[in-house]
Amino acid sequence: MALARDAYRKLEEIVGKEHVTDDPAFLDSYAFQWLAELVRPKQSHFMPRPVAVVMPASTEEVQAVVKLCNEYGVKAKPISTGWYHWAAPLKEEDDTIQIDLRRMNRILEIDEKNMFAVVEPYVICAQLQAEVMKLGYNINIIGAGSSTSIVASACAYAGPGPSTFWMGNNSDNVLGMEWVTPTGEIIRTGSLGSGSGWFCSEGPGPSVRGICRGALGSRGAMGVYTKCAIKLIHWPGPPELEPQGTLPGYRLPIPDNFRVYTIAVPDWDTWADIYYEIYDNEIGYIFHRQFNLAGADLAPALWLTYIDPDKTLGDIEELLEKPEIKELTEEMRISFQLILAGRSMRDIELQDKILDRILEETGGWKVKRFCEQDMAEFTNMYLQRMGHKHMNFVWVGGYLGSWMQSGTPDWVKGYVPIAIKGLERDAASGKLVQCGGDALMGCGSQLGGGGMTGLEQFVSYDPADPESVAAGTQHMVDAVKDAVSNGFPPGKELLYLQVGQKDEEIWETLEKSAQPMVYHFQRKIKEAFDPNNIGDRMYSILPEEKG
Ligand SMILES: Cc1cc2nc3c(=O)[nH]c(=O)nc-3n(C[C@H](O)[C@H](O)[C@H](O)COP(=O)(O)OP(=O)(O)OC[C@H]3O[C@@H](n4cnc5c(N)ncnc54)[C@H](O)[C@@H]3O)c2cc1C
Structure with missing residues (x-):
């Protein structure tokens, strides 16, 4: 056409x-x-x-x-x-x-006193972070990495990342938006809309939180966000990140007032307990289960290879046979990364003591090899800047995410064994990468201050191999069934599947959701804001006859 x-x-x-x-x-x-x-x-x-x-x-x-x-x-x-x-x-x-929107790439304002920046859609996280760090500030970089648009996550989609526990989720950190609606009106939200400046997206003035911001945004189906203000957070580190070392395993020196740890626990009950303890004690600047994206059987060997300039992916098989790697793989089977940042030396010493007490009481431990200087500095680089997204695709060039339902740690640990068993089953054919069943990763918290987490199963497939692609698609179908038959809502794989489904299939799912009337409300909102239907179905609705 x-x-x-x-x-x-x-x-x-x-x-x-x-x-x-x-x-x-x-x-x-x-x-x-x-x-x-x-x-x-x-x-x-x-x-x-x-x-x-x-x-x-x-x-x-x-x-x-x-x-x-x-x-x-x-x-x-x-x-x-x-x-x-x-x-x-x-x-x-x-x-x-x-x-x-790539020509709209300007940082329009950095308001130091009121701690926000105003950006256009093609400003990426790395660009803004570098500028605000010079002023003693930081921003929440989403898990997708530092080359993503701030406006896209803050206004139109999600926004959690490793720093969300301390810095908040971008969907919450948005302090105002400029929105070209589907009919071409310009709406400025919150305090901006009442002429009071960019400090609160929800008022005084119009809010879109309830109609198209929400948790997952309108994903491009409800007009265009052309600017937004994003909250700045205190950065107690140096004004510039100065990476050292050799490509690809760059390392970021750790200032005296920072600590970088990989922490392991004996079982998933302890995993949940320790998350609650970290929330309750309010320690930690960056809190994420990152390295496990490579799969619990392979992750330690992969990351040690990655930081060693003399090794390549081809060395991993041999490395996996070494007794010390086998031991390490078991030691950190259930592990996560935690970076502490002190606002003073007394603060960091206190946080360190609190962490030691938590580990003592829960039975967790610091993984010695991953806390040594080389690995700790690499972890610091990875998680402070989030510039390693190519690693998501490391095994065979393609990966999809399944599960990732959000909830309290106690609730999330309920689906962990189902997700692990499901991947083991689907990878047994050899068409998906077999990495131990548990390739679950995710933010320590998806809410500022803690309370809600989620684990995404990283399923690696080869996009150039039709059988592997088919196995990936089948895994998504299976993951939906596994979730529903065990009393969990479907995870992010359903969002992927829906991209290829017919409208009728999507409606069938929406009708079976816990509160289908939500999609009837959304239809009415769409009819009001988008009478000519220029937005696509990423804004989910049910047609009137389904009501
Ligand atoms: C490997 C990977 C890991 C990810 N991990 C995370 C994660 O941990 N946390 C997280 O929050 N997200 C994650 N995501 C998804 C991520 O949120 C989005 O990718 C990101 O928020 C937005 O940047 P983008 O480049 O994807 O935006 P785009 O792909 O450009 O857009 C995303 C959606 O928003 C719409 N959109 C974009 N810009 C605008 C605009 N200006 N106005 C209106 N609509 C717009 C688009 O139409 C699209 O539907 C991940 C994605 C990938 C590929």
């Missing part, structure tokens, strides 16, 4: 000829998406092709593009840094203009 020529010419008038294209080669570069092969017909690596890509440079240009979509009955799909396939068009039959 193609865009009407006069519509294309109008796009050129809005953004300039050089910032719009319908060249199939460019369009396909937007359609080519990680994860697509798991849900697209014939395991295609491509999502549907947009009819044009347009790159606006200002809110007014975004507004004009959105109005044009309304005029021509074309869908509008924004993309910021593009880490998820659902930033692409979803259906072949929907003519969709992809709104690429």
Whole structure:
């Protein structure tokens, strides 16, 4: 399908000829998406092709593009840094203009006194973190890493990361948004909307928390967020991160007022107990189960290989045979990373003592090898900057996340054995990477101050091998069944599956959810804000006849 020529010419008038294209080669570069092969017909690596890509440079240009979509009955799909396939068009039959926000890449303001920054959609976490650290501040970097858009996570999708326990979740840290609605109105939320500046996204002034921010956002289906303010957090470290060492295992020296630990526990009950203790005692700057993404059987060998400039992935098999690695693998089978940051030396000493007491009382321990200087400095680099996302794909080039339902540690530990058994079963065919069943990773807390966690099962598959892709898809189907048959809601695999499902299949699931009326309310919200239906189905609704 193609865009009407006069519509294309109008796009050129809005953004300039050089910032719009319908060249199939460019369009396909937007359609080519990680994860697509798991849900697209014939395991295609491509999502549907947009009819044009347009790159606006200002809110007014975004507004004009959105109005044009309304005029021509074309869908509008924004993309910021593009880490998820659902930033692409979803259906072949929907003519969709992809709104690429990469020209809106400015940090507009850093308000030191009131501790917030105002950014455009293509500002990435690493860019803002580097600027605010010079001033003694930090930001929550989401688990997807430092090259993701702040606006995308804060306004349009999720936002937890390793630092969320101390710094809050981006969906909570957003202090105001500028929103081009699906009809092309400009709404400024919260205090900004009442002319009082960027300090509270929920008021005085309009809030979108209940209609399209929520926990998972509207994922590009409810207009375009063109700016947001994000909360800054105290940074008790140096004004610049100065990595040392050799590619790829860069290391970040640990200041005197920091401690970097990998902590292990004997069983999942202790895992939950220790999480509660950390919440209750309010220690820890970064709290994450990170390294286990490589799988409990393989993780220690992988990370020790990674930081050794003389080793490659090919050495891992041999390493796994060494008695000391076998011992280490058992020692840290259930482990996580914790970085403490003291606001003074007395503070860090106190936090250290509290941690030792917690370990003594719960029966946990520090993993000696992973707390030694080389590994601790690598851990510090990894988790302070979150620049290692390529490691998610380390085994065979593709991975999908299953499970990840959020809840209290006691609730989450309930699904751990089911998730482990499920992956063992699905990987037994040899079509998925066999890494020990437990490749569960996730934030110590998805809420500032603790209370809620979640574990994502990292399932590695080979995107170039049709049988491996099929096994990945089957694993997602199985994980939904495993969850539901054990009394848990489905996890993030269902969000992936829905990208490839027909509307009717999605409605069937929504009807079976705990409160289907929510999707009827959302339909009414959509009808009010998007009467011409330019947003796609990432904003979940049930049609009237299903009510
Ligand atoms: C490997 C990996 C790990 C991840 N881990 C985490 C994690 O730990 N925590 C977490 O929060 N998320 C995680 N995510 C998902 C992540 O939230 C998003 O990827 C990120 O928040 C947004 O950046 P992005 O580049 O993905 O945005 P995009 O892919 O550009 O967009 C994400 C969605 O938001 C919409 N969108 C983007 N920009 C705008 C805008 N300006 N206005 C309106 N809608 C917009 C898009 O249409 C799309 O639906 C992970 C993703 C990957 C690939």
